[in-house]
Amino acid sequence: MDVPIWLTNSRTRKKELFEPIDPDNVRIYVCGPTVYDRAHLGNARPAIVFDVLFRLMRQVYGPEHVTYVRNFTDVDDKINARAQASGRSIGEITAETTQWYLDDMAAVGVMEPTHMPRATEFIDQMIAMIADLIEKGHAYEAEGHVLFAVESYKAYGGLSGRSVDDMIAGARVEVAPYKRNPMDFVLWKPSEPELPGWESPWGRGRPGWHIECSAMSYELLGASFDIHGGGNDLMFPHHENEIAQSCCAHPEGGFAKVWLHNEMLQVEGKKMSKSLGNFFTVHDLLEGRDGQAGVPGEVIRFVMLSTHYRKPMDWTAEKARQAKDTLDHFLSLTVGQELGAPSEEFVAALADDLNTPKAISILHRLAKEKNGPVLRGSLELLGFDLTTLGSGWTQPEKYEVLDQLADKLAAVRGAAMESKDFSEVDRMKAALLEAGVEVRMSKAGVELLPGAGFDAAKLEGL
Incomplete structure (x- = not known):
């Protein structure tokens, strides 16, 4: 399908025509969850946004020509703390919470990516990358830790657009006597006997967070790939650090060509917070809580996509009600209809920097025209398989x-x-x-x- 795709590249801060490195293998990497608890509503936004990107790329380039990787972080201090507090094993917790995440994302219409690597499956590759960085002079060992030397990568800060001095002044950095520079970050750290650990040239330990994505993306997508995505809260330090260590380990590649970041989520106009009582998980919404009825996954997805991914999204009960009514109407027009091709105008809207609000406005017009087959095809491209909805949904x-x-x-x-x-x-x-x-x-x-x-x-x- 010959449709030009335009994406806003966070690194250049410009909307650019997407030109894949290899049209026969469009490659996407998105940072996935740390699996220690239920996914909260904010976690669902990047999953849904980049699911739409995945679907669009499959539509334009063909399903067999798109590779999408979204990882699971299953070695982390939060997981360790949860295991110690509950008395359960780390493996048991991560297996359970990983399945929770997959179930909840499936309920909001998210397709499974091509690959879903677990960090613990790539420890050897992380150790090899760290050793290579030391050999090339970009990392150093200190008191059982291995740290990346930020000053060794002159382009550090290019993604977030800040100098190292500005970052030090504006960020809470871990102060440690073994760091040469306050901004140096951990690649490997020692593990106490009661914590998970792997043997390495620097002793028994475990990887830092940032090295995980660099090692997994290299193994599954190569030194250069097309798109790296995630929430804008990951831009610094996580994505900045990924760029530094990946470009230093594999200078022959360019790491990610395009960077996409979604904005954050609010609830009823306020930042989601347990202290405000407006913090809830996707599972809470699906199943219902505090005497409230559950919200269908399709409704959650529709509310999310009603706001452009680069704008803050405000979840409200009224938006959920309106979304339910709209989907109800769409379903009434597609019952018994053949599955048609999506509207070309609809595909063009998605290809314009994932403009889902514009795409939804086109759905309303198709509904007004009672074009059931095209409406159904367009809805399915957006991730709404209305044939799966339960009885009693519509009248x-x-x-x-x-x-x-x-x-x-x-x-x-x-x-x-x-x-x-x-x-x-x-x-x-x-x-x-x-x-x-x-x-x-x-x-x-x-x-x-x-x-x-x-x-x-x-x-x-x-």
């Missing part, structure tokens, strides 16, 4: 009434614009609102959606 007959009234209101509105008498428009709007109908009027036309208190009996007078 198509109520939409037939609302579609008829939408056409009538559009006609009345058109006549009113000629006569300048809007009394009948106002009367119809008031009656619809009284019946619990959400009225959306724009240049594109009129759309009516059932609200939370929708009562079809109140429409009889219309």
Whole structure:
């Protein structure tokens, strides 16, 4: 499919035409979760955003020509602390929480990537990379630790756009007497007997966080690949450190050509925080909590994609309700319809820096045109397989009434614009609102959606 794809590269801070290194093997790496607990709602945003990217690349280049890697960090101090606090083994905790993550992401429509490497499967490769960095003068051993020498990589700070001095002034860096420079970061650290560890040339220990992604991306994608993604909270220090150690270990490659970062998530206008009582996991939403009904995974996905990935996203209960109504309407139009090809305009919207809000506006237009096959095909490209929704999700007959009234209101509105008498428009709007109908009027036309208190009996007078 010959569609130009434009992506905003965090490294250049420009929207650029995407030109793959090898069109027969488009390669993507995204930082995955640290598996010590349930995925919270913020964790779902990058998973969904880069799932859309994966689907778009498969649509444009062909499924067999796209390789997507998303890792699991299964060796980490948070995991160690959870194991010690619970008395359970680290392996048991990571196996359980990894499956939780996969189940929750599947529920919000996220496809499994091509590869899902676990950090513990690549310890030998990490040790080899660290040894190579020492040999090339980019790392040094100190008191059982191995640290990357930031000053040895002159381009350090290129992604975040800050100098080393600015980073030291603006960041909380670990002060340690064995560091040559406060910004030097750990590649390997010693493990106490009760903690997981592996034998290495520097003693029994475990890897630092940053080296994991460098080693795994090199093994699975090579010294150069197309896209590296993640939340913008990872830009510094994690992604900055990945670039430094990867480019120094493999100067023959360019590491990631394009960097994509999604913005963070809020809940009801506030940063998600346990202290504010607005912190919840994807599982909490799916299953329901505090007496609230569960939210279908498709609704969670739709709310997430209603905001552009480079803008902060605010999760609200009202957005979830509106998303449920919209999906309900879309489903009523696609029941029994053949699966058509997605709209070319829809694909072009996604290819314009993953403009999911624009793509959703096109879905609304397709719904207005009652183009069921194309609507269904477009929804599936966005990750909505409406055939999997449970019974009782939709009541198509109520939409037939609302579609008829939408056409009538559009006609009345058109006549009113000629006569300048809007009394009948106002009367119809008031009656619809009284019946619990959400009225959306724009240049594109009129759309009516059932609200939370929708009562079809109140429409009889219309």
